[in-house]
Amino acid sequence: MTAVADTKVTLGFEAEVKQILHLMIHSLYSNKEIFLRELISNGSDAADKLRFTALGDDGLYEGDAELKIRVEFDQGARTLTITDNGIGMTRDEVRDNIGTIARSGTRHFFEALTGDQAKDSQLIGQFGVGFYSSFIVADKVTLETRKAGEPAAHGVRWESAGEGDFTLESIDKPERGTQITLHLREGEDDFLDGWKLRSIIRKFSDHISLPIVMLKESYGEEAGEAEKTIEWETVNSASALWAKNKDDITDEQYTEFYKHVSHDFQEPLARLHSRVEGNNEYTLLLYLPARAPFDLWDRDTKHGVKLYVRKVFIMEGSEKLMPRYLRFVRGVIDSDSLPLNVSREILQEDKLLEKIRSGAVKKVLGLLEDLAKNEPEKYTTFWKEFGQAFKEGPIEDFKNRERIAKLMRFASTHTDSSEQTVSLDDYIARMKEGQDKIYFITAESHVAAKNSPHLELLRKKGLEVLLLSDRVDDWLVGYLTEYEGKPLQSVAKGDLDLGSLADESDKQHVEEASKELEPLIERIKRVLGDKVAEVKVSARLTDSPACLVSDTYGMSRTMERIMKSVGQGGGVPNSKPIFEINPDHPLVVRLKFEPDDVKFGDLAHVLYDQAVLSEGAQLEDPAAFVKRLNALLQGS
Structure with a gap:
């Protein structure tokens, strides 16, 4: 390691982190207990990642393959400590993942803040900044971690009071994994009580599939003196929720599991829990969120559905599990058929996974069809939040195009x-x-x-x-x-x-007007030049003097503007629109009899620019439009 990495350094938070910490410290969350669920969920994720990584390298377990999360408290020191023996982090990973918020949508997040604490707390949960929720109850947080497989000397300590900066230093850490110590604020004594902590864990994290352990204190009478023995006990049920029978799972347990896998603070809109049997067996527990996350339009985001093979985490957020247009779906898919030592590379071509993905998509579409038919209010909520993403479906999923279109x-x-x-x-x-x-x-x-x-x-x-x-x-x-x-x-x-x-009389009127106005059409074409591909009498106008029409097989004018606005206009040819005129409109009639070439040119350009404006587009030369319009209004 370099000399810089070995020394203790103080670094400043990003501006966005400071703002989020400020909001959290001032208790925007309506339920402070939420911080414990977030830290336990992070520890569970770290254990999942170690399980997967160790499939190719048993040495990462370092002789201890029993994964668990420990929760301890010290009333005298006023500290609460959450420890996992998962994958751990390097110094660089700590700096990248803890010292910054590397998520898209940060600016949008702050723009959406209203000043209403209840509404803003929901936005914070939607943004997903779980680790920082520690500062709701702590005035200092110490994190110590070491990456699995690294030497003990490569441990890292991160510490912050949740204000403007944090410190990083190298430490010796014999055990792999991460330990987070919260130095509790005055008035947060509830989190120094064993019974209270156990009830929070059972409420929010009972579904976590690895043991969450706490020290159990038991007393026995011997020779008239109290003999105290210390042992660890598992607080949660420590079994995969999705593997249980649906009848044995409460709505509250389903909801808390959703919050765990999605890092959302709200209840889901809908869920489906299904077991598929046969040659390719797998279990689905999938959810529709009630609100769109801020990173819905981030193409690099990896949140989404998690893949397990016989309860061992493999990967998350891959398009091999769920197509892009359903990227808002959260939950787990657990396969009994895929090989446990499957690699991400093998998954790219695995036919069984293709069948699982196809089956999962059909189940999600079925859930949406059920909502649309039986719970229209919920479906309206879904469409408002995710409709634009769902509209990508016919583009991406030809096989299910009709079902998607119906929805x-x-x-x-x-x-x-x-x-x-x-x-x-x-x-x-x-x-x-x-x-x-x-x-x-x-x-x-x-x-x-x-x-x-x-x-x-x-x-x-x-x-x-x-x-x-x-x-x-x-x-x-x-x-x-x-x-x-x-x-x-x-x-x-x-x-x-x-x-x-179509009325025959309308067709005849257009044909007759086209012949009658041939001189006018030619005159307009000469004036507008290469702005238009063609000038013709319109069959679609009844009130407006003119409009612009795209070629039947060409790109729409709206699409052209969108492509140019996102910086992709370089490869888009500047197609010329068809300029259609209404032969019965007074301005077109005036144009027909206008002898002055200058006034004729001004009026023709004004009609063209008005047609551009009626599309909601911007003029290339607004000043010229204003000048011509003023001249016509003044009658000069």
Whole structure:
């Protein structure tokens, strides 16, 4: 080790850690007992990691393969100590995992804080900063750890008073694993009581599958004197909850297990517990959270479903267990069929695991179908929190595309609400006689979609349109091209095909206007130049003077803007829109008879820019638009 690593150093917390510590120290959690569950869960995770790592190297057990967590207290010193003999940490891992919060969504977390302690405590739990909950009850925390397999001299001590900094130093630590000592604040004497600690452990951590032990004090009378003997006793049931019969598990036990595996502080929205038997046997205990975590959109996050093989932890958060569009699912899958010495590399190709994943996905979709049918309020909550992620399903999971599509919800012109409550089945049930397409529009906001000029003719005919304003929607409709045999058609791409619902008189009017306005169309094309691919008379406008339409098979204008906004516009060609004009609108009529080339050019550009603005997009040259508009208003 280097000289720097051997010395005691004082380092500052990141700004985000300071803010979180401040919130915790001021008791934002409504239940202080939660800190003990979090520290025990961390110890359980460390034991799971050692079990897996030691599959390829028994020497990591260092002669002690009996994994457990010890909870001790010292009333005189006012300390509470939680010790595990799991994988342990190196000095660098301590600095990275304890001294910082390396999670995405930190800024979002602080933006979401309201100042309301009850609401903010839920946000802290949702963010998942379990170790720091120690400072709710402690004014100093000391952590001593050593990585399994490392020499005793490679132990590390971390210590902090939960203020601006922490210290790191190297120590001799004969035992592997991690020991956390909490120096309790005044007034926290409840956590120096054996009966109280046992009740907390049984309440919150009874499901932990390795023993949680405490010192048992027993007394015997001999020769008139009290003889005191000390022995360890297991406080929890120390058995895997998912392996038990469902009838033997209470709702409270299910909930506490969810909080353990998810590090969430709220109750789950729903759960499923299932045993699959046959050639490929496995058990599922999976949960739907009630709220989306802050790292839902972090593609590097590894939280999710844990894989066990005969109760031995193997890995967590792999797409081999659950597809990306179901990344919010939490819980465990325990296989009896996979080999215990399976490696992550073998898992990449394992056919049994593919079958387990497929079965788990079907079970989750079944759970969602049950919620949608029998508990619509819960399903509404699910959709608000996870709908955008779930919409990735048809893109990613072709095999289950129809089931996923049936579960999706959208906003539509059927209601004035921006809430996504309309299913594709709802839409089809309301389709007009003779209607053979599902119409939709994509936009960058619900308001832009709802007020788009592209909807005018469909509104006039009473045709419902799905209003798609989530960023994922443009990708979605590229893969979900039909449902129940009915194609999905954008009302902002190509010619608007109403099939048998189109009036012959309307078609004739467009044809006649197109011939009559040929000179005007050519004149507009010369003025707008390479801004547009084509100028034509519109069949979809009834009130607006003009709109922009994408090519039938081209990328939508909304998609183009999204790609450019995320820095991927370099490979996206600048496609030119089709500029459609309403032949009956007074401004277009004025344009037809405008002799002044300058005024004609100003008016044509203003109509084009208005069409851009009506999409919710930004103008390339707002100043030029304002100048032209002012000139027209002044009549000059």
